[in-house]
Amino acid sequence: MARSLQGKKNQLIGLIFPTVANPFYGELINLLEEKLFNMGYKTILCNSASDREKEKNYLSMLSANKVDGIIAGAHNLEIDEYQKLNMPIISFDRSLADTIPIVSSDNYRGGYLAAEYLYQQGARQIGIVTGSQNSDSPSNDRLDGYLDYLKTRGLEPHVFKVGAISQNLTLKRIELEKLLDHENLDGIFCTDDLTALMIYNLCKERNISVPDDLKLIGYDGTAFIKDFCPYFPTIEQPIKDIASILIDLLIKRINDVDAPLDKKYVLPVRVHYPELN
16 A cells, blocks of 8 residues: 555645735736646645744645645745755745745846836936845845946935735835825835835825826736736736746656756746826
């Protein structure tokens, strides 16, 4: 019986992400689940939010259910359990362990392109609204790209850290209101589209014209943004390609635990320009 069970797969994959409420993660998870299902795999979805203990519990649960592998895009980094798990794991946009490959878009290039876009639109007091930057995440490179572009133009950076994606939205709104009411900016780069949309709506309440008074650009470029906010500029991540590579790498590791994989896989981004009326 032991010999017959050896190497047997359960056709289960664990997905650990912060939240499906964010359109980017919702779209990526949908692509992952659909492709995995067509390949004969079922998925177990775990929303970890910004809760380290919750993520640990989910890891224990996935291990107990003997999933064949895990795709993780959670925000709670440096969790020792990832190093201890003896199963294939691929990470999206997060540094989890030295042995776990990371798939991400070119975050540095995205930050550079966003600042360049705002400058080309005439903005000179260009701010960035980003997360806490406390973790060792490739997405932190968006800030570095922004800073480096401003250096090329001799401009002073204006950095505003308003918390993670899952932060209380009421508190986030208050922080963004303070930014608009007290900072003299003519351009803002938000490192995610939902924050950019929140700023856009706050501007409408204050009769601040976007883009006449304030140039604005987001980051992610989901189908939601392109379909329902076509007027909205954003840095577009190649979500379909990201999903495909995450799955291809995971299947390689499932089929061969010693399969040689690179540490990082970086995909290109582009500016999604708004549709003009």
